[in-house]
Amino acid sequence: MPSPITKKGYDALKAELDRLRKVERPQVIEAIAEARSHGDLSENAEYDAAKERQGFIESRIAEIETKLADARVVEIAGRTSDTVVFGATVSVIEQETRSKRQYTLVGQDEADMKFNRISIQSPVGRALIGKRVGDFVEVTTPAKMVEYEVVEIRFEEL
Template identity: 40%
Template sequence: MITEKKFPMTAAGKLKLKEELEHLKMVTRREVVERIKIARDFGDLSENSEYDSAKEEQSFVEGRISTLEKMIRNAVIIKESEFNTDEVHLGNTVTFKELPDGDEETYTIVGSAEANPIEGLISNDSPIAKGLLGRAKGDVVSINTPGGEMSVTILEIK
């Protein structure tokens, strides 16, 4: 039997995925089906770009639904009560400063299913998170990123 990949996430992250799934199933899926029906009325399907576009969108939506269902089914919830602030773990919010004179940055390390760097949520699989995991406040860490190596000092772990 093949073991499915587990997706570590917070309870809030799982809820957000469930909301997205519900919206895709109840709203987006119906909108796409309606677009396909309308596009069929335009005539010859072999030369109908509206129909092709709607079918591509339908394929994307169905793929996303399948992915979300898998992530939700295999979610492993990170409990806030288990967060350890002695060293960086999944679920912690970490503030660090890039050396020698960079700005402070703060990120929460989450599972890949709920990562959103724009919102300060980075995947535990990202280079920065991998460099920080297991380290303590005050540690100076060298991190290999796609943009090159960077050194940071961990200022705070919450």
Template identity: 40%
Template sequence: MSKINYYTEEGLKKLKDQLYDMETVQRPKISEQISEARDKGDLSENAEYDAAKEAQGLLEMRISKLKDVISNARLIDESEMDSSKALILSNVKIKNLGNNAEVTYTLVAENEANLKEKKISVDSPIGKGLLGKSLGDIADIETPRGIIQFEILEITR
């Protein structure tokens, strides 16, 4: 059974665009490569043919997996979410109580996480520690260096 994942509209659109590219651009290119290699004669000693067939197999596997992910994807309905708690798609401003550093993260699904954009996964240690917390709560986050305490300063959508 496949795992259900939650996505924003933007994240789900990226997946669908990626699938569309694989099916309409990459698949025909590989078919063309196979056809060209086949035209070159003896297939038993044709490295180009073998490479193209292998690329085709890998692409078909990726397409299959992506279709499975998309079929088990669920859109997140923000209108139903409690804005007083840190939940997926919340912007959470936190303060590290050890060094007083403040940072704001957006909690997102694992596949949409991007640290450069300050989007962290709800499955990451910090994300898990912040989930369900309210304004003013202290989150104890288990890290390789020990427990770090973060105070929730602000929660927005």
């Protein structure tokens, strides 16, 4: 099943893949060759570290290639909807504290709480999908049940 992703998120994954292939992979191959030139590999910490790094890089390349193959880019700019959907920026009021919060619903690889971007697979994201302004949602957190009121839905470029 295709995974939704913003254009910005897709471009970021492509840039990381490009960097891994063109910069990191050649650097680690060079580091392995350098470590090999030191002789005995059985007690060669540089060689072990470089091989471990190589494994990580190759694993990450494969992971990104799979994500890009499964990705479905969703255009956000100019979009409108009466309901919360992927890419929406949603303002909510937490009912107990009356504090206002804002979340942008994005794909799992784009989620970043520093920028209030939450995954559509997160508990809050799942609860908000399909809701309208004025709707209430309940979200179970590890600490307690939280109730939010949806007060605004908009779409903005990320």
